Amino acid sequence: MKNKEAISVFLALGQETRLNIFRLTVQRGNIGVTPGEIVEILGIPNATLSFHLKELQHADLVLVERRSRNLIYRPNADLVKRISDFLLENCCGGKPCIPVAQTSKGKI
Amino acid sequence: MKNKEAISVFLALGQETRLNIFRLTVQRGNIGVTPGEIVEILGIPNATLSFHLKELQHADLVLVERRSRNLIYRPNADLVKRISDFLLENCCGGKPCIPVAQTSKGKI
DNA sequence: TTCATATTTCCAATTATATGGAAATATTAA
């Protein structure tokens, strides 16, 4: 996980419509969801949806497959775990974490 | 975890400087880090840092404590786990996940 | 072909975010 990669994920999820879209794909799982369904469910214009889906795709948060006339979007759930690991990387400089109680209100 | 809460976290982390600041606080753990140190380490102007620290604070990603003339910033590492749980909430509609291989390239 | 459905692209207007110098404020030591 690189810094740039993580930023694109966070930027993608830091927007209400996109967060809703992503969470919807998670709820669908491998059944997936089409743009048409998303427009129905979330009530957003198709131009707006298309823009946001592309952002999610660029962040690699969703995977897309064409199936006849429809596109099917599915979540890249694995990425969520990798992101959370990235954020906690080298926690406490690699040493065992010192509980807050021992230091935060006492002497350091 | 509410939608708004999650968005503020993602918005906070979707910016290079803030992501670097947050990861630095994680690496420090409960020892914490002061704005002065952050300015030194990341090489950003203090006005810029102050702005970003406030964003991280508003997102509840960092906790702050005054210690004499210094402020000490520490990560709210717990929030990282809650965010990741939120993203995967009600995965596959609550039913056991169907592996991709069974559906994505076959008939649905 | 022709037609209907599904989705994307274009584009211009709006709104939001980031930057950093300079000045202001806060805290403590001497």
Next chain:
DNA sequence: TTAATATTTCCATATAATTGGAAATATGAA
């Protein structure tokens, strides 16, 4: 007090993201 250090606020400028209507493109059915 006065001086030194630490941090924040102000503010104007610059940059980037969001929106959605209308038109264009893609796909497959009849």
